[in-house]
Amino acid sequence: MRFAGDRGKPAADLERIRRLPEAIVLDASSSRIVLVESDEQPLRDLVESLPGWVVAPEQETPVPDTRKRIRRPPA
Amino acid sequence: MTEAPTADQYVLLPMRGMRATEQTLPPEGREFLQSMSEGRREVAIPGGSSVQVDVLDSIGVDGAKLVALPPDAVAAVRALQPGLRLVPVVYYAPAARPRAQVVTVAPLAAVAPGIRLRVVSDTGGEPVAGAVVVAFTDFAANEGAEGVTDAQGQISLALGAPSVRLERLYVYPNTAMWSLLETDVTVSNGGEVELHPIELDYTDGLRHYYGNGPDGAGAGVKVAVVDTGVDPHPDLVIDGGENTVTGEDPKDFGSNGVPHGTHVAGIIAARGTPPSGIRGVAPGVTLRAYRVFAKGASGASNFAIAKAMDRAVADGCDLINMSLGGGPADPVLQTAVADARAAGSVCVVAAGNDGQPKVSFPASDDMALAVGALGRKGTFPRDSSEIDDITPPFGTDEDDFVASFSNTGPELDLIGPGVGIISTVPGGYAEISGTSMACPAATGSAARIVASMPSLSEKRDAARSAAIVKAVAASARDLGFAPVMEGNGLPEPPE
Numbered sequence: 078m079r080f081a082g083d084r085g086k087p088a089a090d091l092e093r094i095r096r097l098p099e100a101i102v103l104d105a106s107s108s109r110i111v112l113v114e115s116d117e118q119p120l121r122d123l124v125e126s127l128p129g130w131v132v133a134p135e136q137e138t139p140v141p142d143t144r145k146r147i148r149r150p151p152a
Numbered sequence: 153m154t155e156a157p158t159a160d161q162y163v164l165l166p167m168r169g170m171r172a173t174e175q176t177l178p179p180e181g182r183e184f185l186q187s188m189s190e191g192r193r194e195v196a197i198p199g200g201s202s203v204q205v206d207v208l209d210s211i212g213v214d215g216a217k218l219v220a221l222p223p224d225a226v227a228a229v230r231a232l233q234p235g236l237r238l239v240p241v242v243y244y245a246p247a248a249r250p251r252a253q254v255v256t257v258a259p260l261a262a263v264a265p266g267i268r269l270r271v272v273s274d275t276g277g278e279p280v281a282g283a284v285v286v287a288f289t290d291f292a293a294n295e296g297a298e299g300v301t302d303a304q305g306q307i308s309l310a311l312g313a314p315s316v317r318l319e320r321l322y323v324y325p326n327t328a329m330w331s332l333l334e335t336d337v338t339v340s341n342g343g344e345v346e347l348h349p350i351e352l353d354y355t356d357g358l359r360h361y362y363g364n365g366p367d368g369a370g371a372g373v374k375v376a377v378v379d380t381g382v383d384p385h386p387d388l389v390i391d392g393g394e395n396t397v398t399g400e401d402p403k404d405f406g407s408n409g410v411p412h413g414t415h416v417a418g419i420i421a422a423r424g425t426p427p428s429g430i431r432g433v434a435p436g437v438t439l440r441a442y443r444v445f446a447k448g449a450s451g452a453s454n455f456a457i458a459k460a461m462d463r464a465v466a467d468g469c470d471l472i473n474m475s476l477g478g479g480p481a482d483p484v485l486q487t488a489v490a491d492a493r494a495a496g497s498v499c500v501v502a503a504g505n506d507g508q509p510k511v512s513f514p515a516s517d518d519m520a521l522a523v524g525a526l527g528r529k530g531t532f533p534r535d536s537s538e539i540d541d542i543t544p545p546f547g548t549d550e551d552d553f554v555a556s557f558s559n560t561g562p563e564l565d566l567i568g569p570g571v572g573i574i575s576t577v578p579g580g581y582a583e584i585s586g587t588s589m590a591c592p593a594a595t596g597s598a599a600r601i602v603a604s605m606p607s608l609s610e611k612r613d614a615a616r617s618a619a620i621v622k623a624v625a626a627s628a629r630d631l632g633f634a635p636v637m638e639g640n641g642l643p644e645p646p647e
Contacts, residue, residue: 108462110459112455147286147287149294
């Protein structure tokens with residue numbers, strides 16, 4: 078979850094995230110972004126009432142590589 | 153009769169929100185948006201020409217506009233009004249469950265006799281350890297065998313016979329050597345493959361276009377490398393940084409074991425002197441490293457990337473180099489890119505290496521500067537794997553080409569040298585190709601442009617980043633490719 082805007086994340090908003098049942102805040106060390114382990118829908122529901130916040134599932138970006146790769150052994 | 157260029161639909165809107173205010177847009181951008189009432193408009197662009205823009209709909213005078221314009225003109229309009237976003241119109245469809253598909257898998261070679269090869273240097277015959285060897289028996293079907301050479305430079309490839317004709321044999325060494333591509337070659341047990349050593353005063357693609365950066369070039373400009381971490385190297389001076397991977401030591405912003413970030417850093421800021429070292433484009437910049445890939449991991453989370461971007465902005469970085477991307481757009485990175493711009497920092501992002509007419513995210517975000525990869529014939533050995541990257545169309549100078557792997561599209565802003573680029577890696581030097589290399593080349597050039605802007609406001613806001621984007625776009629040299637292939641062109645630093 079990330080707070081977009083000119084300032085850091087509001088402490089009261091973080092407290093509401095922490096109070097969400099069955100949500101675990103894993104990393105809140107950044108001024109704007111919070112890593113939360115939770116089902117997605119409760120977070121989306123919460124964000125509806127937290128102006129300035131966006132939520133997205135954690136996803137991975139691979140190290141870029143232009144090298145060719147084998148997909149299968151020789152026939 | 154000449155056909156009118158095909159127009160695509162976009163939403164033109166302020167960097168933040170749907171309406172222009174004093175807080176969200178400088179006066180020039182507000183005036184431009186207000187002038188775009190419904191109907192056909194001729195918009196003058198740098199270079200003396202104009203673009204036809206159809207304003208189809210509007211959310212009020214100060215609000216977002218639905219416009220239609222040729223994809224070729226997008227980069228020019230973005231450069232003209234860097235405080236505005238030009239977002240492609242997206243049509244959403246019901247999220248139907250994908251149908252199941254059958255994937256054909258070739259039978260495994262249960263008993264596959266190995267062919268033992270040795271990879272050596274062609275000068276002294278020394279073994280090349282750690283080289284990735286990729287042997288295609290059928291290139292189109294991706295069939296063959298691959299592996300990594302051991303300390304003696306040896307590798308055993310499970311090719312099913314003691315002697316095999318290969319359609320293609322690629323060798324990618326870790327350091328010190330050029331890669332190799334051999335086509336229609338027969339390999340036999342006990343054979344040797346020879347690689348050419350890299351000479352550090354070689355004129356590769358980077359040095360062809362940019363030379364060796366002069367002492368102090370880019371001084372006063374702070375550049376972030378958001379990547380796999382940057383290792384200490386004799387040619388690099390690292391000001392500091394942070395590791396934003398959750399659960400790891402924040403102070404450990406050295407390499408995660410993958411040389412990518414150290415290579416990227418050298419392209420921007422290496423301070424060595426050939427032939428004992430190498431030079432980047434802007435050796436005088438203040439270089440900061442933000443590691444977003446966990447130790448030994450091949451993936452970075454959007455959380456770690458956004459956290460690194462926020463940290464880089466807070467640390468006062470003017471430019472944020474992001475040689476990474478792929479996957480769906482996500483609002484976390486989108487807001488991070490927009491907030492960076494609002495705070496006076498510009499994200500320079502690799503367009504991606506899929507060879508597709510679609511720029512990867514987050515390069516595709518209209519608040520980022522997307523960079524494609526340029527190649528130059530004669531700047532790598534004829535038998536290196538880079539020969540694969542040459543493809544038409546060619547530029548005004550027919551030795552220039554857009555690399556075959558480089559993603560293209562109207563979101564492209566710039567092009568930079570990205571084929572066979574020599575730079576720093578942990579423990580030495582290596583040549584690598586990719587938009588990952590083109591991106592820092594453009595970043596280094598942009599840093600020198602920023603350093604030459606004495607009138608640039610010290611106030612870190614949207615007007616400052618817009619001025620940077622405009623100056624970089626204005627510096628770009630058209631190499632004769634379509635704008636969807638090169639954006640505004642190759643950014644050129646001041647003399």
